[in-house]
Amino acid sequence: MTVLLEVADxxxxxxxxxxxxRALDGVSFTLREGEVLGVVGESGCGKSTLxxxxxxxxxxxxxxxxxxxxxxTRLDRRAMVRRRRQMQVVFQDPFGSLNPRHRVGEIVVxxxxxxxxxxxxxxxxxxxxxxxxxxxxxxxAGRYPHEFSGGQRQRIAIARALVLExxxxxxxxxxxxxxxxxxxQIINLLAELRVRLGLAMMFISHDLSVIRHVSDxxxxxxxxxxxEIAPTAxxxxxxxHPYTQALLSAVPHTDATRRRERIxxxxxxxxPAKPPGGCAFHTRCRHAMPRCSVERPLxxxxxxxxxxxxxxxxxxx
Amino acid sequence: MADAPLLxxxxxxxxxxxxxxxxxxxxxxxxGETLGLVGESGCGKSVTxxxxxRLLPNxxxxxxxxxxxxxxIDMTAxxxxxxxxxxxxxxxxxxxxxMTSLNPVYTIGDQIGESLIVHxxxxxxAAKAETAKLLDLVGIPxxxxxLGRYPHEMSGGQRQRVMIAIALACRxxxxxxxxxxxxxxxxxxxxxxxLIGRLRVxxxxxxxxxxxxxxxxxxxxxxxxxxxxGRIVEEAPAAELFRRPRHRYTEALLHTMPAANPxxxxxxxxxxxxxxxxxxxxxxxxxxxxxxxxxxCTAELPPLEGAPHRLRCWNPA
Numbered sequence: 091m092t093v094l095l096e097v098a099d100x101x102x103x104x105x106x107x108x109x110x111x112r113a114l115d116g117v118s119f120t121l122r123e124g125e126v127l128g129v130v131g132e133s134g135c136g137k138s139t140l141x142x143x144x145x146x147x148x149x150x151x152x153x154x155x156x157x158x159x160x161x162x163t164r165l166d167r168r169a170m171v172r173r174r175r176q177m178q179v180v181f182q183d184p185f186g187s188l189n190p191r192h193r194v195g196e197i198v199v200x201x202x203x204x205x206x207x208x209x210x211x212x213x214x215x216x217x218x219x220x221x222x223x224x225x226x227x228x229x230x231a232g233r234y235p236h237e238f239s240g241g242q243r244q245r246i247a248i249a250r251a252l253v254l255e256x257x258x259x260x261x262x263x264x265x266x267x268x269x270x271x272x273x274x275q276i277i278n279l280l281a282e283l284r285v286r287l288g289l290a291m292m293f294i295s296h297d298l299s300v301i302r303h304v305s306d307x308x309x310x311x312x313x314x315x316x317x318e319i320a321p322t323a324x325x326x327x328x329x330x331h332p333y334t335q336a337l338l339s340a341v342p343h344t345d346a347t348r349r350r351e352r353i354x355x356x357x358x359x360x361x362p363a364k365p366p367g368g369c370a371f372h373t374r375c376r377h378a379m380p381r382c383s384v385e386r387p388l389x390x391x392x393x394x395x396x397x398x399x400x401x402x403x404x405x406x407x
Numbered sequence: 408m409a410d411a412p413l414l415x416x417x418x419x420x421x422x423x424x425x426x427x428x429x430x431x432x433x434x435x436x437x438x439g440e441t442l443g444l445v446g447e448s449g450c451g452k453s454v455t456x457x458x459x460x461r462l463l464p465n466x467x468x469x470x471x472x473x474x475x476x477x478x479x480i481d482m483t484a485x486x487x488x489x490x491x492x493x494x495x496x497x498x499x500x501x502x503x504x505x506m507t508s509l510n511p512v513y514t515i516g517d518q519i520g521e522s523l524i525v526h527x528x529x530x531x532x533a534a535k536a537e538t539a540k541l542l543d544l545v546g547i548p549x550x551x552x553x554l555g556r557y558p559h560e561m562s563g564g565q566r567q568r569v570m571i572a573i574a575l576a577c578r579x580x581x582x583x584x585x586x587x588x589x590x591x592x593x594x595x596x597x598x599x600x601x602l603i604g605r606l607r608v609x610x611x612x613x614x615x616x617x618x619x620x621x622x623x624x625x626x627x628x629x630x631x632x633x634x635x636x637g638r639i640v641e642e643a644p645a646a647e648l649f650r651r652p653r654h655r656y657t658e659a660l661l662h663t664m665p666a667a668n669p670x671x672x673x674x675x676x677x678x679x680x681x682x683x684x685x686x687x688x689x690x691x692x693x694x695x696x697x698x699x700x701x702x703x704c705t706a707e708l709p710p711l712e713g714a715p716h717r718l719r720c721w722n723p724a
Contacts, residue, residue, distance in 0.1 A: 337594060340596065
């Protein structure tokens with residue numbers, strides 16, 4: 091399948107008082123049309139900055155973002171707005187991202203107005219179509235966000251994101267604020283829409299069981315870098331990077347047969363303003379060698395069983 | 408349970424503005440035992456914790472019936488002085504967000520020391536020495552140098568360690584932990600649960616762990632009580648409950664989890680929503696959403712029965 095999104099050596103640095111925080115520090119990956127890439131990592135790993143930078147809601151400090159072959163890194167504002175028709179986003183908090191004073195119909199129709207698509211009649215029809223698609227009752231258009239539950243509000247946000255028929259949906263912790271029983275409904279909805287609309291997704295979450303369920307491939311991030319990227323089954327069955335191994339081992343399971351021997355990490359995640367030299371994980375890695383504190387490991391692709399490719403940034407391999 | 412219970416909650420009814428939020432809640436915790444209280448948002452698990460500590464604001468909250476026996480003392484009958492002698496002394500408590508439970512304008516040394524001076528009658532210098540020991544105990548490195556730090560200078564995981572140090576200052580017999588790891592990353596969660604588990608053994612302390620995370624209770628607790636809409640619906644030894652859930656709500660909840668399903672498969676969901684407190688009818692509160700309801704379920708409230716596996720269900724799995 092064709093490559094939809096190609097991110098090369100992407101860097102986003104934030105200037106604080108007298109330090110530079112390297113929120114993204116040389117991130118590279120590709121996403122094919124219709125593919126779901128899960129992005130997982132803990133607070134401060136840069137996964138949300140990655141989402142924002144790819145959409146250019148935050149300006150990259152370096153590197154390139156290519157969307158359908160076009161370098162969008164240096165598009166001017168108007169060209170970028172046009173480009174964003176095909177790249178939409180859903181955030182974690184469905185309350186904070188919906189204007190409480192607008193009716194649901196106005197919220198969902200807004201992108202069509204911004205991009206000057208259709209007339210009043212065709213827009214209204216499109217909104218009705220979208221509300222049905224995400225499983226909201228037909229009379230929702232005339233109601234306000236506060237009249238809906240958390241799960242329904244996330245459906246509204248999804249309807250708004252899909253009204254322009256994007257090719258890429260970036261979902262940043264879309265189910266993290268929801269209870270388990272509601273979570274499953276939204277996960278099902280995204281999975282169904284993906285198939286029906288041929289959507290590609292960047293699905294960002296800290297929840298490994300959710301990521302496992304929805305993703306074709308998974309990128310594991312630590313301190314602004316991707317440390318490992320591989321097909322989902324491969325990440326879970328044969329994690330190679332020591333951080334991936336520790337992360338997976340920390341997840342508690344209700345099913346006793348799935349528990350792994352726990353690898354407790356010592357200490358805390360280092361300050362992203364002062365990342366350790368070499369491999370950023372070496373200060374907490376049980377396999378660290380002298381080389382790890384000196385030389386930064388690059389993501390090295392290797393062909394694995396079945397012809398798929400796994401990339402790991404670790405001197406062990 | 409061979410031992411006399413340390414905590415015995417008996418037929419507890421709690422109302423908020425006259426509306427029942429807890430109904431007929433009963434459970435026991437033996438000395439040194441860990442009980443998990445699980446359920447989704449609004450099921451009453453936090454209200455249960457606050458009621459035990461008598462921290463529920465009154466009004467609007469009111470204990471309308473039942474008893475809470477801690478070490479044979481009825482907490483519902485105690486006056487303010489009697490409660491102060493137990494809270495923070497024989498029962499310690501930690502909450503989800505350590506930042507809001509810690510006082511931002513006092514150093515962590517002062518905040519831990521306060522508890523030692525008030526409850527254990529220590530002098531300032533003795534309290535300081537003991538505080539350093541407590542910080543060592545909870546795994547804060549170079550503890551003595553940390554006493555002058557403020558909460559905002561620490562990470563979420565470290566702040567939760569400080570909260571645990573405060574809760575443990577008086578060597579409580581019972582630790583009530585209300586979502587203690589919900590705001591933390593999964594590897595930090597593993598560190599904190601490991602810490603609570605070790606301290607529990609070292610200090611012979613019982614733990615009431617309140618969480619929405621079924622994986623956490625499965626791995627951490629001896630027994631589990633599942634709450635739904637203000638009532639306990641099932642309670643059993645943890646391994647048994649997760650291997651063979653019998654109440655239809657527990658069963659449905661476990662089935663909706665992504666981890667319980669093959670990746671990519673449509674997740675089962677629970678239809679409908681939790682009924683409002685005044686709209687609960689005479690029967691089982693879960694009956695309107697239950698796929699296995701028989702006529703009796705909507706007509707008659709099932710009692711919580713059985714030992715050691717208790718459940719409130721007319722048509723169990």
